[in-house]
Amino acid sequence: NAGVTQTPKFQVLKTGQSMTLQCAQDMNHEYMSWYRQDPGMGLRLIHYSVGAGITDQGEVPNGYNVSRSTTEDFPLRLLSAAPSQTSVYFCASSRPQGYNSPLHFGNGTRLTVT
C-alpha cells in the first residue's frame, strides 16, 4: 500500500516555465488537496477537491491550476513559474469530513524557480 505518491521529488524551473506536479493515492480517498510549505511557516492550502470532477480554491490559488479526472490522481499545474513559487509542495488525501479522518501526506516536491 503506497499511500500518497508525489513526483518528482525535486524540480528546478526557470521563470516563465510551466510544469505539472503529480499526486496519486491508492486509498480510494475522496478528498485531496495541495499545500505549500515555506521556511518558518506552516502549510498553506492551494487547491482542494472533494471528489472526481470537483475542485475549488484554497488560500493561495493564484498561479496554480488543478483538475481531478479520477479519484486517484490530483495534479497541480504551474502555469508560468515565478521565484515566489519556490517552495515545498505537499499533496494530501483523506476520507470525507464526516469520518473525522486524518490527512495522509505525500513526501513532497521541492521546487526551485530561478
Added chain:
Amino acid sequence: DAKTTQPPSMDCAEGRAANLPCNHSTISGNEYVYWYRQIHSQGPQYIIHGLKNNETNEMASLIITEDRKSSTLILPHATLRDTAVYYCIVRVEFGDNFNKFYFGSGTKLNVKP
C-alpha cells in the same frame, strides 16, 4: 491566523516523557485538534486527534483541557527518532463540504541522549 500557539522549540532527554503544549483558545465546539509531526522535511505524519476526551494510541497521548482551550501531546518515552517538528492543528470548515487543517509553525522537539 493559525488558530494555535506552540513554543518554537523544546528539549527532552532520551527515555523521558515529552510534553508538548498547545493553545487553541478560539477553538469552536465542533473543531477537532490534530497532532502531526514532520521529520527532515518529509511529509507530515499523523499522530493523534481528539475533540473533548483524552485520547491514547500506540504513538502518544493527547490531553485536552475541559474548556478545550489548550491541549498537551505526550510522548511517553522519547527516543532520538522522535526529534522532529510537532504541529498542533485545528481542523476547521472551509468552503462547502471541506475541512481545512490549519498548520502553524510548530514546536521543534530536540531529544538528547
